[in-house]
Amino acid sequence: MRRPTLRDVADGAGVHPATASRALNPQTRHLVSPETADRVNRVARALGYRPNPVARSLKTSRSSSIGLIIPDLTNPLFPPIVRGVEDVLGPVGYNAWIANTDNDPAREEAAVESMRSRNVEGFVFATARLEHPLLEDLAAANTPVVLVNRRLAKPTVPSVTADDAAGISMALHHLVEEGHKRIVHLAGPQDLSTGVNRLRAFRQALHEHGLDENQTRIEVCRSWTEAAGAETLNKLLAEGADFTAILAGNDMLALGCYDVLAEHGLRCPEDVSVVGFNDAAFMDKLTPALTTVHSPQYELGAEAARMLLEELSEPRTHPRSVVLPVTFKVRGSTAPPRSP
């Protein structure tokens, strides 16, 4: 007997396969209507459907491919995103070309050119800057593109991002609950949506918690890297900045802080609490284990791939911006301040 496929479930429920896939996944179910989610799940149970990533690629003869543009595969944020993309594409017979750009626009342009010459049907970009001429050109030429993790200033291209604002709000709330008032935000580059949105959320959250802005401080780091985090914290310490907690805009900046605090004989969390953002692999294994915002990295990639497949089959006139929820992981790097 033939195993039921995702398409069988979709056909049975009268929805697009991407919708069916979304409805079957608890993490993305909220993106479809409760009625649709119910119907899809009833059909799936009735048919005895189990996801099988291999079956379909064996059967399809279509040679479909997309391009996946990322900054750097060795940054631990990106492997789960790439796997999410591939695990959705595989079952429907698509493969992804991957290019690492190291955030260099020239490398990115060369990679896109090379992939276009290989007739990719569309792209997932994890490298979006707020102003990004190449992406705007692709959108203008009606090339199917979905952005993941970062987005453009104007919502002209569909995107899937983590809820940056909610994450920063949770992080600040946690620090305030612990008793911190003198808090530093290490912000990311301000030409990226992640950097801008998290900084904006920090200002907003300060306001909501009635914190005195004069006791807090914002420093913009030149990149989302450990080295940039270390450099910025070194500068703050050299200036004699007065703080009990650091809300780092991502985990890599937080990692840079760990090293610098140790070099200055400061203990984390006894002397300084540190919070990160993303909960990349191994952040729970550091000492102290990093308190951080958990972004659903695998789901970001999977959802971006689903949206691109949808774009390929039924192009939309209004690009959607999908925001996936984040959670907060309290671990060992935060504690009440010794002197609030």
Place this chain on the structure above:
Amino acid sequence: MRRPTLRDVADGAGVHPATASRALNPQTRHLVSPETADRVNRVARALGYRPNPVARSLKTSRSSSIGLIIPDLTNPLFPPIVRGVEDVLGPVGYNAWIANTDNDPAREEAAVESMRSRNVEGFVFATARLEHPLLEDLAAANTPVVLVNRRLAKPTVPSVTADDAAGISMALHHLVEEGHKRIVHLAGPQDLSTGVNRLRAFRQALHEHGLDENQTRIEVCRSWTEAAGAETLNKLLAEGADFTAILAGNDMLALGCYDVLAEHGLRCPEDVSVVGFNDAAFMDKLTPALTTVHSPQYELGAEAARMLLEELSEPRTHPRSVVLPVTFKVRGSTAPPRSP
């Protein structure tokens, strides 16, 4: 003025571009003769050559691709290998399709089938088992294939691996120097060259150090994962095994030991020393930082790609097995035993 390319250097030195690339890289220079390395480096300096990964993909119109088969991109061992492959392929206009198999032969077969239907010119496999019918079939059909990290029982397919034997010997030497005699080796799966070669090297090194085999113990883990390491150590502790040090066959097994030791109230390194193998990303950030054998992961990938490019341009009758040197990183997870 046109920038000099790798091919210009190769032409000037009268060698294959892959040879030139190897000669220009300090980590792989030992793979070419000293005379050739000298000549290539003289020509490169004379021409003012700087590696440029973008230039060539812009110029080439050839649409060349290879397949890259790995177990799981979210295992931190593999992203640097993938980047090494891509950084060598990019400049000569090749792209790689990547497939994650989760070590499942059915997924692997489906991925290879899909890539062949896309006319890839060859493959790099990071998934080799000692007995591997699919690889033997590909070799029999003269499909260009290079193995990376693991190899077959018979050297019928070219491979690039880390020096497993030297790494284990260094690790055991370090433990013996610290005063350990009661040592456990957590071995990896015995259907993989990495598992078998490291276990064989452990036995050999015991002999060389005149250690009493009755004081040591070997346990084979069911996979190279944190969960398998934890499971095996739990079993040993439940049996009341008597040891002061664990030589884990890879970093993931060592990570599993960290968790179990903590659960049993045993401190690392005070009560039990732990050594890993690979020095994957973040192993220097654990607490305690992991003492481990450093394998040149990026270079393994880069060298595999160079060998595959050579195979594509001038097939060899005698497959080569290239072994790259490892180093040993002494960190915080090893110390002298309290009672030798």
